[in-house]
Amino acid sequence: MKTVHIVILVVIAVAIGILISSIGDLSTYDTISSAKAKPGKFIHIIARLDTTEGKKIVYDALKNPNYLSFHIVDSLGGRAKVVYLKGQPPTDMVKSDRMVLKGKMTDSAFLCDDILIKCPSKYTDSKAKISTAAK
Amino acid sequence: MPSYTGEHLLPGQIGNFLTVLSLISSLFATIAYFKSVKAKNSIEQLSWKKIARSAFVTEIISVVGIFITLYYIIYNHQFEYAYAWKHSNLELETKYILSCFWEGQEGSFLLWSFWHCVLGGIIILREKEWEAPVMVTISFAQFALATMVLGVFFFNIKIGSNPFVLMRNEGMLSPDQFPIGFDNGILKTDYRSFISDGNGLNPLLQNYWMVIHPPVLFLGFAATIVPFAFATAALWRRDYTGWIPVVRPWAIFAAAVLGLGIMMGGAWAYESLTFGGYWAWDPVENASLVPWIIGISGIHTLIAFKHSGQSLRSTFLFFILQFLLINYSTFLTRSGILGDTSVHAFTDLGMNGQLLTFLLVFVLPSLILFAWNYKKIPVVAKEEAIDSREFWLFVGALLLFISAIFIIGKTSLPVGNKLFGTKFAPPQEIEYSYNKVLILFSFIIGILTAISQYLKYKQTSRSAFLKSIWLPTVIAAVITFSISVFGNINFNKFGIGFLAAIHFSIFSSVYAAVANFMYIFTGVKGKMIKAGASLAHFGFGLVLIGVLISSSKKEVISWNRSGIMVNFGEGSTENPAENLTLVKGVATDMGKYMVTYFGDSINPPDPKHYFKVKFEDKKSGESFILFPDAFVNFRGNGQLMANPDSKHYLHKDVFTYITSLPNPDKNKDTASFIPHIMKPGDTAFYSHGYYVLEGISRSSARKNMIINPTDSVFAVNITVVSKDSSRYSAEPVLILSGNQVKAVADTVVAQNLVFAFTGAEKEGLKLGVKESDAILQYVTLKAYVFPAINVLWLGIIIMTFGSLLAMYNHIQKNRKQVLKKV
Numbered sequence: 001m002k003t004v005h006i007v008i009l010v011v012i013a014v015a016i017g018i019l020i021s022s023i024g025d026l027s028t029y030d031t032i033s034s035a036k037a038k039p040g041k042f043i044h045i046i047a048r049l050d051t052t053e054g055k056k057i058v059y060d061a062l063k064n065p066n067y068l069s070f071h072i073v074d075s076l077g078g079r080a081k082v083v084y085l086k087g088q089p090p091t092d093m094v095k096s097d098r099m100v101l102k103g104k105m106t107d108s109a110f111l112c113d114d115i116l117i118k119c120p121s122k123y124t125d126s127k128a129k130i131s132t133a134a135k
Numbered sequence: 136m137p138s139y140t141g142e143h144l145l146p147g148q149i150g151n152f153l154t155v156l157s158l159i160s161s162l163f164a165t166i167a168y169f170k171s172v173k174a175k176n177s178i179e180q181l182s183w184k185k186i187a188r189s190a191f192v193t194e195i196i197s198v199v200g201i202f203i204t205l206y207y208i209i210y211n212h213q214f215e216y217a218y219a220w221k222h223s224n225l226e227l228e229t230k231y232i233l234s235c236f237w238e239g240q241e242g243s244f245l246l247w248s249f250w251h252c253v254l255g256g257i258i259i260l261r262e263k264e265w266e267a268p269v270m271v272t273i274s275f276a277q278f279a280l281a282t283m284v285l286g287v288f289f290f291n292i293k294i295g296s297n298p299f300v301l302m303r304n305e306g307m308l309s310p311d312q313f314p315i316g317f318d319n320g321i322l323k324t325d326y327r328s329f330i331s332d333g334n335g336l337n338p339l340l341q342n343y344w345m346v347i348h349p350p351v352l353f354l355g356f357a358a359t360i361v362p363f364a365f366a367t368a369a370l371w372r373r374d375y376t377g378w379i380p381v382v383r384p385w386a387i388f389a390a391a392v393l394g395l396g397i398m399m400g401g402a403w404a405y406e407s408l409t410f411g412g413y414w415a416w417d418p419v420e421n422a423s424l425v426p427w428i429i430g431i432s433g434i435h436t437l438i439a440f441k442h443s444g445q446s447l448r449s450t451f452l453f454f455i456l457q458f459l460l461i462n463y464s465t466f467l468t469r470s471g472i473l474g475d476t477s478v479h480a481f482t483d484l485g486m487n488g489q490l491l492t493f494l495l496v497f498v499l500p501s502l503i504l505f506a507w508n509y510k511k512i513p514v515v516a517k518e519e520a521i522d523s524r525e526f527w528l529f530v531g532a533l534l535l536f537i538s539a540i541f542i543i544g545k546t547s548l549p550v551g552n553k554l555f556g557t558k559f560a561p562p563q564e565i566e567y568s569y570n571k572v573l574i575l576f577s578f579i580i581g582i583l584t585a586i587s588q589y590l591k592y593k594q595t596s597r598s599a600f601l602k603s604i605w606l607p608t609v610i611a612a613v614i615t616f617s618i619s620v621f622g623n624i625n626f627n628k629f630g631i632g633f634l635a636a637i638h639f640s641i642f643s644s645v646y647a648a649v650a651n652f653m654y655i656f657t658g659v660k661g662k663m664i665k666a667g668a669s670l671a672h673f674g675f676g677l678v679l680i681g682v683l684i685s686s687s688k689k690e691v692i693s694w695n696r697s698g699i700m701v702n703f704g705e706g707s708t709e710n711p712a713e714n715l716t717l718v719k720g721v722a723t724d725m726g727k728y729m730v731t732y733f734g735d736s737i738n739p740p741d742p743k744h745y746f747k748v749k750f751e752d753k754k755s756g757e758s759f760i761l762f763p764d765a766f767v768n769f770r771g772n773g774q775l776m777a778n779p780d781s782k783h784y785l786h787k788d789v790f791t792y793i794t795s796l797p798n799p800d801k802n803k804d805t806a807s808f809i810p811h812i813m814k815p816g817d818t819a820f821y822s823h824g825y826y827v828l829e830g831i832s833r834s835s836a837r838k839n840m841i842i843n844p845t846d847s848v849f850a851v852n853i854t855v856v857s858k859d860s861s862r863y864s865a866e867p868v869l870i871l872s873g874n875q876v877k878a879v880a881d882t883v884v885a886q887n888l889v890f891a892f893t894g895a896e897k898e899g900l901k902l903g904v905k906e907s908d909a910i911l912q913y914v915t916l917k918a919y920v921f922p923a924i925n926v927l928w929l930g931i932i933i934m935t936f937g938s939l940l941a942m943y944n945h946i947q948k949n950r951k952q953v954l955k956k957v
Binding site: 002003004007008011012014015022025026027028029030042043044046059061062064066086087088091100102113118 | 475476519521529530533541563564568572714715776797887915
């Protein structure tokens with residue numbers, strides 16, 4: 001057996017080890033109700049903004065520029081309050097049809113680390129209003 | 136079919152004609168080049184080659200023609216075309232018209248196709264004997280790309296997305312959205328006159344980086360096909376070694392441009408977007424990094440083969456995989472499969488089947504060809520010595536390859552979910568999950584980068600090696616030691632082990648930089664033409680140093696320490712609070728600096744607002760002004776789209792961007808004065824502290840008051856003490872002039888307080904007190920210090936320059952070889 005082969009085997013063994021160990025870090029996608037079953041665990045939730053019954057996006061940079069709260073509803077009808085402690089509502093949050101929220105469920109709210117906004121179209125809005133102002 | 140007035144149908148017809156022409160001519164070129172390779176005698180070969188060339192020239196003309204046509208449509212604001220309407224508008228500055236091109240998928244496919252044309256043209260002109268077999272692959276790729284912009288339905292399957300479609304044919308005009316253009320549910324013949332403007336380019340993309348980054352990146356993408364085409368051509372012709380010297384400059388070119396393009400994207404993200412950094416291990420970024428890494432592996436095994444005959448099989452494999460991974464990344468970023476994990480993937484155009492076919496049509500033949508020929512690719516029976524350069528080149532290439540597999544494996548998580556129906560998501564600390572593994576690779580690769588040039592092929596004499604390597608080693612150790620001791624690198628978020636790994640990797644990258652820099656003088660004796668490789672490796676070392684230091688020492692200076700505001704959110708203790716609100720005119724403490732927001736400006740036609748933020752060093756008193764800007768309420772969408780600004784020093788950047796502004800709806804002053812009766816010495820509370828009525832006087836110290844000599848002045852002195860024990864004074868004034876009573880209120884801006892003195896009664900003085908957000912002008916921002924970021928940019932420039940120099944050197948060498956043969 002050549003030295004090179006030994007090196008290749010060792011490197012591949014190490015690589016497999018790394019891959020297996022990194023599987024342990026993985027998180028999961030959950031629904032709001034399954035997230036409530038495992039409070040404190042880091043998970044991903046796919047949901048959309050819930051504005052029914054007068055629910056509002058709360059953000060006031062003067063009171064606390066790092067506090068944002070809003071409500072979400074997922075496709076199974078689960079509802080939750082979300083608290084995000086990293087700042088302002090992300091661009092296009094109101095327009096979004098889907099959000100991927102990362103964080104942990106707590107008793108009072110979903111404590112969110114990161115919000116990823118999914119718009120009907122990423123860069124362009126095909127349903128955008130057609131500008132008809134007089135020329 | 137009714138005809139509509141105001142439409143310009145001719146450009147679209149030309150565009151569609153050219154699209155079809157490009158499809159046919161690229162297919163024709165593929166077949167003709169194929170025939171030329173298969174031809175039995177040289178006359179037949181040549182005649183097929185001539186046909187193929189004219190077909191490829193037709194292809195070049197069509198692609199350039201498509202480009203010009205689309206440019207014409209966008210430039211002339213022909214909004215009846217969906218592409219022009221979606222991606223541009225009347226306001227758009229001319230310099231950004233090119234950005235509209237590559238904002239959409241169609242345009243970026245065209246860009247890719249355009250670069251293939253350029254590269255194909257060069258190959259036709261230069262690579263005589265390899266022209267036909269290499270061009271088969273490139274012409275075929277052109278055919279595949281041409282189908283991407285075809286836009287026809289074939290048995291109900293959409294093939295391609297055409298940039299020349301009309302809005303009215305795309306269902307984009309409906310009576311609901313566009314009532315003015317309809318008459319009883321039928322589109323008016325003069326509908327076009329009602330569409331006055333396009334939807335426009337995303338403001339975040341109106342940036343010079345968006346003009347230059349995509350062309351460079353796509354040139355890198357396109358260039359990877361050349362080593363791939365050479366490798367498959369070599370397998371096909373069973374000429375396993377002849378392609379090596381010819382492909383070398385091409386492979387270096389592809390790696391240099393792709394690397395530059397990727398990092399231009401990083402620079403764009405850093406300079407102009409609010410990602411707060413240049414790299415985030417986003418799937419889209421990873422997908423272009425991985426082919427680069429594999430290309431680097433391929434170049435190094437190629438060099439090992441050139442000098443020792445070893446590693447030929449892996450060279451084939453790496454160059455094939457590099458291009459396949461480019462295709463795979465195209466699939467990942469354009470199919471929408473990354474939707475839940477990436478911030479900047481393209482939108483799903485409903486072409487996933489086609490994209491998958493595009494991938495497989497290259498994967499299957501090339502890998503089968505490789506497997507078929509595997510045993511026939513020559514190997515050297517003799518084992519390489521452990522102290523030979525080729526051995527370590529191979530080990531380095533292998534490590535790079537494994538790290539690439541690791542990155543693409545993690546990135547492909549959504550693909551795995553789709554295949555196996557699982558629901559795994561990326562880990563909590565995404566960046567750390569990459570960094571903790573790759574830092575180990577970077578340590579070893581840095582060391583290998585440092586020593587490999589000092590090793591000799593076949594066998595290295597130990598004494599000669601030690602004699603030349605000791606000095607760089609000592610210098611690197613001294614530099615690292617001083618960085619470790621004085622550099623204050625104590626990134627302990629992930630524990631002491633990771634911090635140690637950072638220090639070790641800083642050593643190995645300093646070692647790589649120093650050793651390669653010195654090799655320019657000791658190894659190649661200062662001959663710059665030969666120093667390309669050393670320069671590129673020196674640049675690579677600098678890149679690693681810049682990455683390590685800027686990421687481990689990135690410092691948030693806008694930490695929200697204000698005692699009043701925090702701690703009423705759930706779990707706020709464990710979360711960083713990086714946003715800080717600056718009230719206009721009030722200096723706020725931020726790390727080393729006192730920071731004041733003192734004004735804004737706009738300069739039409741530039742639609743952006745510029746905010747003036749002054750940073751003053753607390754110790755040295757040195758100050759500078761930053762102008763972070765933003766699109767405020769862009770076309771009424773009520774949103775803030777911010778661009779950062781930074782102060783560049785040689786050793787660090789101070790970087791800030793606006794994250795929030797006052798909401799104009801909330802800004803109406805709805806609060807009213809609440810009456811209070813107070814005597815001198817009385818104290819009252821407000822929401823953020825208390826205030827004391829100190830006394831009353833008959834004159835006012837306030838400036839800018841119009842007081843006639845005959846007027847009587849009563850001024851109330853108030854001291855406001857906020858919860859953070861800052862003290863402010865206020866002096867509302869009452870002026871009696873004749874029968875007129877005028878109350879002049881006073882405002883404590885920092886505390887949102889307005890005081891008015893309205894009169895006196897038996898019980899005391901009548902004060903009106905109002906707390907209102909509306910009086911406040913403020914910005915909320917984040918600010919960072921990035922140390923050593925310039926080392927990173929410098930490293931990239933040197934690396935690219937060194938690579939291009941090496942490429943030039945190898946082209947010259949090949950030319951001399953050819954001359955010798957003649």
